[in-house]
Amino acid sequence: MSKSLKADLMLMLVTLCWGVSYILMNVCLGEIGPLTLNAYRFLIAFFAALILAFPKLKNVNKATLRYSAMIGLALALVYISVTYGVMYTSLSNAGFLCALTVIITPVLTFYIKKEAPNKKLIAVLIMCLIGIGLMTLNEQLKPALGDVLCILCAFIYAVDLMLVDKAVHKEEVNAFQLGVYQLGFTGLYMFVLSIVLETPVLPSKPSIWAAMLFLAIFCTGVAFIVQVIAQQYTSATHVGVIFALEPVFAAIAAFFFAGERLLPRAYIGALLMLAGIIILEVDFKSIVNKKIASNDLRIDNSDNFKD
Structure with a gap:
């Protein structure tokens, strides 16, 4: 199994x-504020990793910290948007609209890197x-506030x-x-915001x-x-396409645990997205070439046997 395929499986x-996570966020938001919830989840994750892997983390250079701070800020904005979005739209819609990353990523890649x-x-x-x-999309094509936040x-x-x-x-x-x-930087940003804008509770x-x-x-x-580790072996655009599976998993979780039901066309959409992921991952050209080569080898062996 290639490193690229392993990375893709990890990303799946x-x-x-x-x-x-959408249904879990919905459960927690009944008692905890959005900023406080995100502060807890990122800080708990950071300190757990720090305890378990301290020897690998104690010597960190400025470049790593600088990028961690920038990415942490982006993540903080992502989770502020999605957590408030979940409060003002359905769980299924939140999952699906957040998956628009799959379209936006290659557009940004082309604009910035000319790829x-x-x-x-x-x-x-x-x-x-x-x-x-x-x-x-519904019949009215009217996005709710939560839909707009999820697109953001x-x-x-x-x-x-x-x-x-x-x-x-x-x-x-x-x-x-x-x-x-x-994770640490994201949790820190969220914690400061939660103190300023909310009253943190356990x-x-x-x-x-x-x-x-x-x-x-x-x-x-x-x-x-x-x-982050898996993305060393694949591209940002590829990651974005794999993450398109997120709304499918969100819909399945919402179906079984929150009783949300979708229109028949929505399930067709889910199947279409799954088919797209399969097409992306499977190298059909290589399979066909191997099949042709195998057939040619059998024909050659058969001819040699006759001779």
Whole structure:
């Protein structure tokens, strides 16, 4: 298995965690303010990683810290947008609209790095865009406040992917340290905002604690560290396409745990997006060439046998 494929599988696992995170955020927001919730989840994730991997984190250079601070700021804006977005739209819509990153990332890549996507990627992007449209647009085409915030989240996260892509390909930046310290900076920004704009409180119910800890450990700590490490072996645009699976996982979680139901066309959209991911990941040309080469080899062997 190639490093690129391993990275993509790791990113799919990250996407699964984020798909589940919408319903967990919705549970926590019934008792904790949005900024406070994000402060808790990022700071818990940071200190857990610091305790578990302190020897690998104690010697950090300025370049890694500088990029961690920038990416942490982008993440803070992403999570402010999505957390407030979840409060003012459905769980399914939040997941789907945040997935617009898949469209925005290659546009930014082309604008900033002048890297035009290949024909296969363009086809997959079109499939994902149609899929997202089928899953999100209603008859009135009227976005709620939460929808607008989630679209803003998608744009800022595309910027975040570009920053991570730039950082992890610099020799002086340690990808693992970057993955951990970005959590610390994000948590710090959120904590300051929560003190200024909210009254921080601790959860009072075991169910809220459980949801918050799962958000902190798996959906934040593990997910963002894995993303940064995996992104060394793939492109920001590729990551954006894989993250298009997030609304599919969000819809599945909302279906089973929150009782949300989608229109039939929305499920068609989900299947279209899944098909796009499969097309992106499978090298059909290589498979066909290997098949042709195998057939030619059998024919040659058969001819030699006859001779």
